[in-house]
Amino acid sequence: MNDNSDANTQTFTLMDNASGDQYVLPVLESSVGPRVIDVRKLYADTGCFTYDPGYTSTGSCESRITYIDGEEGVLLYRGYPIQDLAEHSDFAEVCYLLLYGDLPTSDQKAVFEHDVTYHTMLHEQVNMFFRGFRRDSHPMAIMCGVVGALSAFYHDSLDISDPRHRMIASFRMIAKIPTIAAQAYKYSIGQPFIPPQNNLSYSENFLHMMFATPAEDYAVSPILAKAMDRILILHADHEQNASTSTVRLAGSSGANPFACIAAGIASLWGPAHGGANEAVLNMLEKIGDVSKIDEYVKKAKDKDDPFRLMGFGHRVYKNFDPRAHVMRQTCHEVLDELGITDEPLLDLAIELERIALEDEYFVEKKLYPNVDFYSGIIFKAMGIPTSMFTVLFAVARTVGWIAQWNEMVEDPSQRIGRPRQLYLGEPERDYVMMSERK
Ligand code: ACO
Numbered sequence: 001m002n003d004n005s006d007a008n009t010q011t012f013t014l015m016d017n018a019s020g021d022q023y024v025l026p027v028l029e030s031s032v033g034p035r036v037i038d039v040r041k042l043y044a045d046t047g048c049f050t051y052d053p054g055y056t057s058t059g060s061c062e063s064r065i066t067y068i069d070g071e072e073g074v075l076l077y078r079g080y081p082i083q084d085l086a087e088h089s090d091f092a093e094v095c096y097l098l099l100y101g102d103l104p105t106s107d108q109k110a111v112f113e114h115d116v117t118y119h120t121m122l123h124e125q126v127n128m129f130f131r132g133f134r135r136d137s138h139p140m141a142i143m144c145g146v147v148g149a150l151s152a153f154y155h156d157s158l159d160i161s162d163p164r165h166r167m168i169a170s171f172r173m174i175a176k177i178p179t180i181a182a183q184a185y186k187y188s189i190g191q192p193f194i195p196p197q198n199n200l201s202y203s204e205n206f207l208h209m210m211f212a213t214p215a216e217d218y219a220v221s222p223i224l225a226k227a228m229d230r231i232l233i234l235h236a237d238h239e240q241n242a243s244t245s246t247v248r249l250a251g252s253s254g255a256n257p258f259a260c261i262a263a264g265i266a267s268l269w270g271p272a273h274g275g276a277n278e279a280v281l282n283m284l285e286k287i288g289d290v291s292k293i294d295e296y297v298k299k300a301k302d303k304d305d306p307f308r309l310m311g312f313g314h315r316v317y318k319n320f321d322p323r324a325h326v327m328r329q330t331c332h333e334v335l336d337e338l339g340i341t342d343e344p345l346l347d348l349a350i351e352l353e354r355i356a357l358e359d360e361y362f363v364e365k366k367l368y369p370n371v372d373f374y375s376g377i378i379f380k381a382m383g384i385p386t387s388m389f390t391v392l393f394a395v396a397r398t399v400g401w402i403a404q405w406n407e408m409v410e411d412p413s414q415r416i417g418r419p420r421q422l423y424l425g426e427p428e429r430d431y432v433m434m435s436e437r438k
Helices: 042-046 082-088 091-100 106-117 124-130 139-153 163-189 202-211 222-234 242-252 257-268 276-287 290-301 322-337 344-358 360-364 371-382 386-410
Strands: 011-015 022-028 066-069 074-077
Touching: 022 042, 074 082, 074 091, 074 322, 082 091, 082 222, 082 322, 091 106, 091 202, 091 222, 091 386, 106 163, 124 139, 124 163, 139 163, 139 257, 139 386, 163 202, 163 257, 163 386, 202 222, 222 322, 222 371, 222 386, 242 257, 242 386, 257 386, 276 290, 276 344, 276 371, 276 386, 290 344, 322 371, 344 360, 344 371, 371 386
Parallel strands: none
Antiparallel strands: 011 022, 066 074
């Protein structure tokens, strides 16, 4: 493929060496970031598909929500650097920003918070729905099931062609997801559900629902609430990652938002994605002691060993993950607040981070600690059980999923997502009767 583009023409020319034919493809300009070759008519014009498993070179949609520059370690929500948002905004503001495109004024924020908190409770029948799960269910299994079931309870916000329905469904998802998450935890440990308190902030309310009991109230530490808010902000959206693309693909068929978010939660659960922070803690526990680090680093580098250092590497960030910087700092604030100075797993994590950052293999392959490396340590320090780590990621990402889903539904060029394939199976062959099969 030759780049024939200049400032005026903006095209790529594709040469078919077999036939000698040339095809000129339009090139689209991003507002920031790489240009995009428009291959929408490629099949019609050439009879060829593109092949890109893992979609490393494929843009699947137009979006105005999140921008990532993986080489430079840049992450912008609606143009604002993630570091500024983590420092100056709270999660409610970031939700507003992702949904509406601009930071809210104080009046807009007050109305938004009121509208969202109005929906924090779950229908009593949803509460009963929880009871159908085995008591030792993984909270992510409960999340997938309960969120998917919301479409059975909230029929009045399922018409995706109606902007008001979409807005109510969006508020419901953002408001109810912490309640569902906390209840999934309470259910798994056999404690009664703690209802939401709408006078608390988003993060305070979540921590309260997690840790209060009917027998004992829980005073939420402002430092921990701020740390939780930061974690939610840092995970709120991340462009077209696996779970967001899942939400969009599910939604492209016209499926309702609750079903789409449930699909996103299922995708997030995998250890290569949102399950990584849980996998980090499991890995640290398995390593067990600083003296064993070398052995595990060796395993991670061994091509014949499937073991990977969890919390290292990222598909997009190839220099550093800007979220990891903020998270590292938050991690130290939380440990100071909680007076944790002697946590063996933390010592292990710090040493692992040091060794991997100096190791030739990790340096050469640009494998840096990602956001999940630190978030797991923070959650553990806060007393959040490992099985809830990915659930918290889902709580944070729900606003991103719903913003991306809304953007997709409102896009007039939106079509059902339908990738093609490189077929390597049998060509057509004659049917063999059972009596003649060998
Ligand atoms: N430990 C050891 N080696 C690694 C690691 C790791 N964590 N990550 C990548 N590599 C190696 C691969 O073996 C591969 O080596 P090769 O070139 O010799 O074959 C090379 O680095 C490139 O790896 P890919 O898997 O091709 O990179 P990809 O972009 O597809 O994967 C991913 C990125 C999935 C995040 C990967 O780095 C990984 O599995 N990391 C551990 C899991 C993790 O922390 N996930 C969280 C991601 S962040 C998030 O979801 C918020």
